[in-house]
Amino acid sequence: MLDQASGLRKMQQPKKVKVIAVSGGKGGVGKTNVSLNTAIAMAQMGKKVLVLDADLGLANVDVMLGLRVKKNLSHVMSGECELDDIIIEGPAGIKIIPATSGTQTMVDLTPSEHAGLIRAFSDMETDFDVLIVDTAAGISDMVLSFARAAQDVMLVVCDEPTSITDCYALMKLLSRDHGVFKFKVVANMVRSPKEGQQLFAKLTKVSDRFLDVALELVGIVPFDENIRKSVRKQQAIVEAFPDSPASKGFKRIAKNALDWPIPHQPSGHLEFFIEQLLEK
Secondary structure: OHHHHHHHHOOOOOOEOEEEEEEOOOOOOOHHHHHHHHHHHHHHOOOOEEEEEEOOOEOOHHHHOOOOOOOOHHHHHOOOOOHHHHOEEOHHHOEEEOOOEOOHHHHOOOHHHHHHHHHHHHOOOOOOOEEEEEEOOOOOHHHHHHHHHOOEEEEEEOOOHHHHHHHHHHHHHHHHHHOOOEEEEEEEEEOOHHHHHHHHHHHHHHHHHHOOOEEEEEEEEEOOHHHHHHHHOOOOHHHHOOOOHHHHHHHHHHHHHHHOOOOOOOOOEHHHHHHHHHOO
16 A cells, blocks of 8 residues: 555646545435535536545435446446546536445445555546545445545535534544544525524534534525426436526535635645545
């Protein structure tokens, strides 16, 4: 693993890539919707965006967009093909790395298999400006690993007690065991901007009391019936209903995220993301 990392440091003129992990602790908070719509909105702004479906056992990014997948990460893991070979194109030209669905072996990767997946990233030739990692729900090792390796962790939370407590649990683990102390927060499916602010205040109150972390509210996405309609159409809402309230929320998140600075040292390059994962 160390040899892999040192080899990556020698890459000539590494391109700065913004790496954002989108997580939230529990399922059902709209995490994949936030990932995809933010990615598509960024692409509409002229950025080359790659989305990694990091829910390795229950893939849903391709399903949500109605995309046909011939090969996925399991084929890369088995050595049948390279990571570039499985990339599919989505709306607005975003690129997607599809995961597998219903495959327990992908959930329980061994350390050597994990390293193999990371090596595949280091060999990629696909050009992109932003990598959005749509993590699985929960607090598995893979979720923690991707979150600690990213430059920014964006937590999606909705106004439910279980969403707040699970988001808190994820922050606690990342800050206590993995050195992640800064979190971007998206208040999703709220009834008004005021409710979004109040939701953020609830999360901040409990985190300020028990954790040494810094939270930043980076987006408020209102509850919008058009999201349900777009899901049925297998389209992203920013494309299906571009002027809807939720679409405007996602576009603001995308614009905000593109303004987040990319650290110069030691992070800020894709190989840093890879090295961080290798150190897991």
